[in-house]
Amino acid sequence: MKQDANVRHSVVVVDDDPVYRSFVSLLLTKKAGIDVLEASCEDDLVEIINQNSVDCILLDYNLGTDNGFSVKERLSSRFPVLPPIVMLTGDGRERTVIRALRLGIDDYVSKRDLKVEDLLSAINHAVAKGRKDQLARAEYQRLVHASGLDPVTRLPGRTQLDDRLAHLAALPPRSRAGYAIALIQMNELEDINTSLGLKVGDQALRAFGERLQQLTRASDVCGRFAGRTFLVIIDARSSPDVLDGVCRRFADGLTYRLDIDAVGVDLSPRIGGVLCSHVAPHGVLIAADLIRAAQHALDVARVEGVPFHVLGSPGGGMPEPAAPEAPNTVIEQSEPDTPSRPAADQLRTSDRRANPRHRVLKRGRILLGTNSVIDCAVRNLSDSGAGLRIDAIFPMPREFDLVIGESGAKRRVRIQWQVGNDLGVVFIA
Structure with a gap:
């Protein structure tokens, strides 16, 4: 045969x-x-x-x-x-x-x-x-796809969410002032995919989405925006306090242990929220403006190591500001072609570091394993860490070896934050 x-x-x-x-x-x-x-x-x-x-x-x-x-x-x-x-x-x-x-x-x-x-x-x-x-x-x-649902989570997918955001942006300022959006990322998805496989990762993502949907109110719209990121459009009643409370409820409810086929995984969110009235409050608004603002808040939460941050909220899940900036610290300005990066004064001020960081410009090498080397620029340096810039945007391991200068000593570092091509690392050895 x-x-x-x-x-x-x-x-x-x-x-x-x-x-x-x-x-x-x-x-x-x-x-x-x-x-x-x-x-x-x-x-x-x-x-x-x-x-x-x-x-x-x-x-x-x-x-x-x-x-x-x-x-x-x-x-x-x-x-x-x-x-x-x-x-x-x-x-x-x-x-x-x-x-x-x-x-x-x-x-x-x-x-x-x-x-x-x-x-x-x-x-x-x-x-x-x-x-x-x-x-x-x-x-x-x-x-x-024709139904507009995401195939993994079975929640509204990107098309439905984009349509809803476009409708929201088209409202007159007074009408859209009652709304807010929150971007919510599942922190552990990449680690789960790597260690337990894509099938378990999809199960975890689906369970995370179901739990998020249970935490949303009937007046809210919840869906999977992209990858590990979910989007919730919230009826915030024009109040930063309401949005702050909603994000806090999400942060608490989405931090839990999930059992999948006798394997337990700990899940947790990172959340960035913004009131629509905070973005172009009196002018023309486009949907991309809302996403950029929420991404900004999400990046701030990641950098600060807190579960959530709300733009326009006095608390916002952020720690209290520390002492004014030291005079020898240089604050870099955000480039105009990277609008989703957090503002420089929120990312790189000395009041959020254990040690002042000084501007330098040295070549560096990131060592991944025994054969992989990535060239980088060391843009800032302190006794406890450094700011790096790589040529292309790609996910980095949490820890790696860093060589500063042509003949510098090798230092073990851990990533504190990554925004586009820029990374902040701390020395651990």
């Missing part, structure tokens, strides 16, 4: 026995013209899935100290969608077959008296089922 001549399947053979793995690979290549990739363990398989388009995984049940069931469960938590899996094993007991099917393994072939026809039939059946499921997912995504 040969596959369609016009279609070449790509199959990964996963077996810790190199002789048997090569035998099966040769069988599929010579007899059926299948493109075969080989993996000896789970790590090899993950690397192949990340780098190649795979139609089917032929997974051995017995992988030395591991087994195919455990590998399947871990892969399912790591990848939102897996290629179909056919299990290959010498254990033909009924309970093993039943468990395989319950785990979502698409088919099962015994190694004993292996026949190429049976193997190809199982692969073709699994691939056909996988493509049918893929079409069903695509149709579901299309319907969700």
Whole structure:
């Protein structure tokens, strides 16, 4: 039984026995013209899935100290969608077959008296089922997109939120003065995706969104704006105190422990709120102005290490200001092409540092692992930390090694804040 001549399947053979793995690979290549990739363990398989388009995984049940069931469960938590899996094993007991099917393994072939026809039939059946499921997912995504809902959280998505913001901005100043917006980020999403997988990350994001929706009032609009960021349009009744109270309720209610498949993760928010009357109070307002202002508040909350900040609120979740700025501290001005950055006087004044920071301009190197080096400019320096600028915007690890100057000593640093290309770090070693 040969596959369609016009279609070449790509199959990964996963077996810790190199002789048997090569035998099966040769069988599929010579007899059926299948493109075969080989993996000896789970790590090899993950690397192949990340780098190649795979139609089917032929997974051995017995992988030395591991087994195919455990590998399947871990892969399912790591990848939102897996290629179909056919299990290959010498254990033909009924309970093993039943468990395989319950785990979502698409088919099962015994190694004993292996026949190429049976193997190809199982692969073709699994691939056909996988493509049918893929079409069903695509149709579901299309319907969700047409409805304006976010496919992960099932809350209103970006299109609905943009329309609502545009409507809000178009209101006359007196009418829009009764509203506010809050941007809310789930702090731990990137760490969860990295350590537990994208599937668990989506589950956490959905649970976080559901909890946020429960905390909003009937008069508010809540949805997923982008990535880990949610947006709430709030009926604030023109009062900074009302908005401050709403953001505090969000901060308290969204700080909790979530259990997912016997794994506990601690979740917490970062929130930036702004009254619409605070943005262009007497003039023309566009939706982007509201988002920039809320992002500004969100960045201030991140820099200050507090759960939330509200623009225009006397408290706003911020600490009390400290002593006036020392005369030897230089405050940098925000560039006009980066409107979402917090104002310089809120980010880099000496009253928010343990030590005064002096303007410098030195070359630096950020060391990531053993082979990755990122050039940076050291723009400010103090006994406790430094201000850095990198050439491109990308997420950085929380801690890394920093070399200042051409022959400077290596220092271990931790990121305190990152706004665009700029980073603030503290020395920890």
